[in-house]
Amino acid sequence: MRRSAEAIPAMSGTLGRGRTAALLTHSVITQAVTFVLRPTMSYRAIELDVPAAGLGALAAAFALAPLFLALPAGQLTDRVGERRVMTGGAALLTGSCLAFLLAGDTVGGLVAAAMLLGTGHLGCVVGQQALVANTAVRGAHDTAFGYYTFAASLGQSAGPVLITVLGGRRDIPDTGRIFAWTCAVSAVLIVLSLALTSTGRAPAEARREGPRTRTLLRLPGLPHALLTSCVVLSAVDITLAYLPALGAERGLSSGTVGVLLTLRGLASMGSRFFLGRLSGALGRRRLLVVSTVAAALALGLAPLSSPVWLLGALLVVAGFGLGVGQPLTMSWLAESAPPGLRGRAMSLRLLGNRTGQIVLPSAAGLLAAGLGAGGVLYATALGLGWAGLAARRLPVDAPRPPDR
Numbered sequence: 001m002r003r004s005a006e007a008i009p010a011m012s013g014t015l016g017r018g019r020t021a022a023l024l025t026h027s028v029i030t031q032a033v034t035f036v037l038r039p040t041m042s043y044r045a046i047e048l049d050v051p052a053a054g055l056g057a058l059a060a061a062f063a064l065a066p067l068f069l070a071l072p073a074g075q076l077t078d079r080v081g082e083r084r085v086m087t088g089g090a091a092l093l094t095g096s097c098l099a100f101l102l103a104g105d106t107v108g109g110l111v112a113a114a115m116l117l118g119t120g121h122l123g124c125v126v127g128q129q130a131l132v133a134n135t136a137v138r139g140a141h142d143t144a145f146g147y148y149t150f151a152a153s154l155g156q157s158a159g160p161v162l163i164t165v166l167g168g169r170r171d172i173p174d175t176g177r178i179f180a181w182t183c184a185v186s187a188v189l190i191v192l193s194l195a196l197t198s199t200g201r202a203p204a205e206a207r208r209e210g211p212r213t214r215t216l217l218r219l220p221g222l223p224h225a226l227l228t229s230c231v232v233l234s235a236v237d238i239t240l241a242y243l244p245a246l247g248a249e250r251g252l253s254s255g256t257v258g259v260l261l262t263l264r265g266l267a268s269m270g271s272r273f274f275l276g277r278l279s280g281a282l283g284r285r286r287l288l289v290v291s292t293v294a295a296a297l298a299l300g301l302a303p304l305s306s307p308v309w310l311l312g313a314l315l316v317v318a319g320f321g322l323g324v325g326q327p328l329t330m331s332w333l334a335e336s337a338p339p340g341l342r343g344r345a346m347s348l349r350l351l352g353n354r355t356g357q358i359v360l361p362s363a364a365g366l367l368a369a370g371l372g373a374g375g376v377l378y379a380t381a382l383g384l385g386w387a388g389l390a391a392r393r394l395p396v397d398a399p400r401p402p403d404r
Helices: 002-006 009-015 017-047 052-080 082-103 107-135 141-167 175-195 201-209 213-217 222-250 254-273 275-282 284-304 308-336 342-393
Strands: none
Touching: 017 052, 017 082, 017 107, 017 141, 017 175, 052 082, 052 107, 052 342, 082 107, 082 175, 107 141, 107 308, 107 342, 141 175, 141 254, 141 275, 141 308, 213 342, 222 254, 222 284, 222 308, 222 342, 254 275, 254 308, 275 284, 275 308, 284 308, 284 342, 308 342
């Protein structure tokens, strides 16, 4: 993480390089623990002979907390500061690990632990994003959020690896051992949270002006930014779910599909690592439009590709394009929102994302019943293309927040 910390002068000028490294490490661990626990709770449910429908209920339990608590979490961040919300989120995340370990032998215990996990993850992520938004200088948010989302992607990629390392190579990993280890790892998040410093500016302004979420809703271009963010993230989820199905239809081995998914993930990480330079060369709006439309074209061609190498090349293009949407919309919102409302701005984006993650994959499932995995990817490509074209209506520069 040292290289990342040194590469964000916009953040390190406020936080210091040590705290910048702590923030990025906090992001890596948050995502790694979450991406270990989510599949592991499914494995534990399988051990308990929970039917397939029950696995869906577990996934929904994780998503419901952010859906209902996102905006209150953002408002709380603006009022009490990023560090307190991140510390609370880390404590809840650690509590979820303990709940999985101590009460995960019942379905009710798994559901309760999953809800705790979703709430803790929300607190950590909202606090992290608000801290990036409040510490990066104007004009450098693209670089700052590029590195922040790169760190998050690194943690998400580490999660499946940790399951193999901690759980063994059995068909069903040693879930108890994984739960025990994640308790220790997640406790590190509490220490890292305490090592960070809140900006101190947002809480005072939020207390003085009170809830002003409606101010955010009047920002020019906000619906298009939220739409693009929502569709891009849902496209990532749909690709992860239906590429294995497409591979099965084509007779590809699970190992080959795993390599293809890895290529897509690495391409996304690459676009995020160099996001500041790309944005500076092309401009934020043009980069967002081009990357989203390119990802749409690549996904639309994927079901038609016959050689594996061509499918891999298309997924690299799709991954590179899909990696751009999230940090760019975060950056746009961070520069658009007035000081004191940036926590709420980040939580508003998370609310839109979670809604899309529930609605769009469900619609994809209905399509898959009649059109197969290829039809789902075609429909996803059309949605991405539409979102990319809609992004042309974003202002060239984020509207400047009013002076206070």
